[in-house]
Amino acid sequence: MFYMVISVLAGVSIVVARIINAALASRIGTLQSTFFNYITGLTFSFVFLLISREAVNLQPAKFGAIPVWACTGGLLGVIVIILSNFTTPRVPAFYLTLLIFIGQLFAGILIDYFISGDISAGKIIGGILVLAGLTYNLLLDRKRESEMVT
Template sequence: MLAVVFGVLVGLVMPVQTSANSRLRLSVGSPFLASLVSFSVGFATLLLAALLIDGHLPQPSLAASLPAWIWAGGVLGVVVLTGNIFLFPRLGSVQTVVLPIAGQVIMGLLIDHLGLFHAPVHRLDATRLLGALLLVLGVLGAIGAVDALLRPGRHLSTGTSSGFSLWAWRVAGVVFGMFSAAQTAINGQLGVALGSAVGAALVSFTFGVATLLLIVLATRAPWRLTLPEGHRRNPWWMWIGGFLGAAFVFGNAYLSPVIGTGLTVMTILLGMMVGSLLIDHFGLLGAKRKPTTLVQAVGLALMVVGVAAIRLP
């Protein structure tokens, strides 16, 4: 039970990280440069944590005999991050949220059922399937999709794609979500191999920083820090995204071998929705205040029931 609560807390930091990184992007201009700064802060945080907690840096030789995919977590993280940047203008806000979540849930259950990436096996049964469906339905309610259908006056934002291109980007959204779940399982197994979840997170961030640095150099993004129009100063909290990202990756690496990839994904998704609704409801971190609706609250309750249905048996 404590692991589930920890998963929810890990998920809570993600909306805060998103808000911080979005504000950082306004000041540095390039989304890739903002991600690089965020990853670099996370790398420094995990480097310090490894020295203080483990007393030494990760020893890659401990995982040298394992398959090459054990090192892919950091690259997958960059792919997922970059993928969302491309999805939003083409699919709109709702599909950009729902499709990757669907991919995460599907891949998480498959990893557990088949024991992919050396993950512990948790067979898919009717109860776990029902819990996953309730969670996805709860997400639809929490992000306002159900509310928009019930109240025609409310509209969901849509993207610019149509026809075959639209469906191609929809499939890509699901795939990006599957990559995210795979990253969770891979980092979890890397943590087992290294004997340290902090070490696994540090290795993941190392690969992430290297990948983003190559992207920034290839795109020739200008290195700058400006004050966006309409802002008197840059807030201190725009720099904490990397620290929170480090905590998120560590949480994934720690939880996946303990409670399984599927339940890790779902508890973190629950935390993400709670955090998002709190930020909107109270207008935190510069967000426009949008009070939580009854349908959103019911959606959140369904997510809780879905996670409980998978955890309790």
């Protein structure tokens, strides 16, 4: 039960953070809000590291063993935040949450394929069903909007 509550809170925090970031982006600009997003994340990560009292064991000899693609995580994070700040004010929260879910699902399928060489038919079918439901819902919303205008 504890883990379910934590997962729900994590989902809520993602939606709230996206809304706050979009509001900040509209006030000071997308790139500036992304910068402050990362500075805030770095600060809180450092505070939690200090609170946890875990030992940090950085060995420069091991840095060479890190694959180059592993260093792109920060760049991808910046791109995701910029895109999120751009799309959040333009797309309803429900659709944005579903689009992010679908993106994560298909990215997970691709990662599974590249790591294990296995593709889960259930995940693909589930992703397609969610995508089809989202598309159908979007079509219904557009039809309702066009009926309200006329």
